[in-house]
Amino acid sequence: MKIIGTGKMLPSLSVTNNMLATFLDTSDEWIKTRTGINERRLLSDEDLVTLAAQASEEALKDAGLTAKDIDYIICSNVANSFVTPSLSCIVEGKIDAYCPCIDINGACTGFIYALDMAESFLKTKNINNILIVCAEEPSRFTNWKERNTSVLFGDGAAAVVVTKGDDLLSLELNSTSNYEPLYYKLEMEKTPYNRLHEDFQPLVMNGKEVYKLAVSASTADIQTVLREAGLSADDVNYYLLHQANIRIIETIREKLEQPQVKFPHNIEKYGNTSSASIPILLDEMRRSGKIKQGDVLVFSAFGAGFTTGACLFKWNN
Ligand code: ACO
Numbered sequence: 001m002k003i004i005g006t007g008k009m010l011p012s013l014s015v016t017n018n019m020l021a022t023f024l025d026t027s028d029e030w031i032k033t034r035t036g037i038n039e040r041r042l043l044s045d046e047d048l049v050t051l052a053a054q055a056s057e058e059a060l061k062d063a064g065l066t067a068k069d070i071d072y073i074i075c076s077n078v079a080n081s082f083v084t085p086s087l088s089c090i091v092e093g094k095i096d097a098y099c100p101c102i103d104i105n106g107a108c109t110g111f112i113y114a115l116d117m118a119e120s121f122l123k124t125k126n127i128n129n130i131l132i133v134c135a136e137e138p139s140r141f142t143n144w145k146e147r148n149t150s151v152l153f154g155d156g157a158a159a160v161v162v163t164k165g166d167d168l169l170s171l172e173l174n175s176t177s178n179y180e181p182l183y184y185k186l187e188m189e190k191t192p193y194n195r196l197h198e199d200f201q202p203l204v205m206n207g208k209e210v211y212k213l214a215v216s217a218s219t220a221d222i223q224t225v226l227r228e229a230g231l232s233a234d235d236v237n238y239y240l241l242h243q244a245n246i247r248i249i250e251t252i253r254e255k256l257e258q259p260q261v262k263f264p265h266n267i268e269k270y271g272n273t274s275s276a277s278i279p280i281l282l283d284e285m286r287r288s289g290k291i292k293q294g295d296v297l298v299f300s301a302f303g304a305g306f307t308t309g310a311c312l313f314k315w316n317n
Contacts, residue, residue: 001163002162004065005062005063005064005161006058006059007056007159007283008055008158008276008279008284009156010154010280011043011155012041031151034247035246035267036268037151041154042154049094052075059160062161067095070097071130072099072100073091073131074103076103076275076276077105087133089101107305109303111299113307115171118130133159134275135157138272139153139155140155143202157276158276158280160279173309179305185198213306214244214245215255218241224310225310237291239258240298243267243278243280252300264285274303275303293315297315298312
């Protein structure tokens with residue numbers, strides 16, 4: 001596989017920490033020092049489908065393709081107001097594509113899971129171009145009456161177009177069934193028969209537990225993809241990590257004994273955009289000319305499940 005186009009779209013509304021402090025018992029200082037976040041983009045007048053379609057169109061343009069050239073759409077999303085049909089089917093219509101469409105929910109690791117599926121499809125099906133769209137609105141499942149989770153997230157979408165190639169050198173995925181540290185339970189329709197007591201919850205998170213799981217799993221995944229590709233941590237030009245907390249990124253960096261310049265971040269501007277965070281960062285880095293031909297890139301993410309994944313690309317675009 002190789003990535004031949006990237007795009008992103010963020011909501012226009014920027015919400016600063018100080019804006020949150022007007023109705024939550026929090027402060028700019030607490031949020032900045034604990035997470036690295038200064039502001040986040042939140043959906044107000046726009047909807048997620050529009051963001052996802054615009055990110056997709058930008059990625060197609062970047063790849064020099066039209067929607068008709070796309071053979072498959074994989075959309076990574078944790079939750080949106082359409083439970084069915086899939087977000088990918090809705091995006092397909094918006095961009096005027098015609099191909100099989102599927103949504104996946106790998107939580108914040110969704111982008112790496114989507115890359116893994118795309119790699120398999122490219123190897124086993126007679127197809128050429130796959131659109132991966134990561135579109136997330138975590139602001140719609142946190143509890144805005146409490147400060148623990150609502151300050152951490154931002155909404156956003158990013159897309160990549162992948163085709164056949166040899167840039168993906170290794171990929172590692174893991175899932176451990178352990179939902180207690182991080183989950184969201186959606187309220188479903190009542191029936192005359194269901195007698196179970198059901199407990200619906202906006203996002204519940206044990207921050208300290210997630211922090212520990214994230215650092216150890218992400219470090220281990222990165223070491224695995226390096227080993228599989230026969231490379232060392234020093235051979236990597238950039239580590240694009242899931243943007244959940246600058247302190248998590250910093251701890252992983254220290255464990256890998258690498259300089260800060262190799263760990264780009266934009267969490268300060270966008271917060272945690274779930275599975276969209278790595279492709280948003282990738283798109284920013286490409287468009288600012290930071291990524292050069294021949295660069296070695298590692299992507300690594302973690303999220304609810306507990307899911308984790310990493311992959312290693314040699315960029316030949
Ligand atoms: N403002 C002010 N105080 C707060 C806030 C807030 N927004 N949120 C929590 N606090 C308080 C807590 O109530 C606690 O108060 P107490 O000491 O009186 O009980 C205090 O701050 C310290 O809380 P800690 O949990 O010790 O803070 P910590 O340093 O662990 O930071 C954080 C919390 C930022 C959530 C951190 O644990 C973290 O980032 N964990 C990982 C989170 C993560 O990555 N989530 C997403 C991963 S998966 C995905 O992306 C969906």
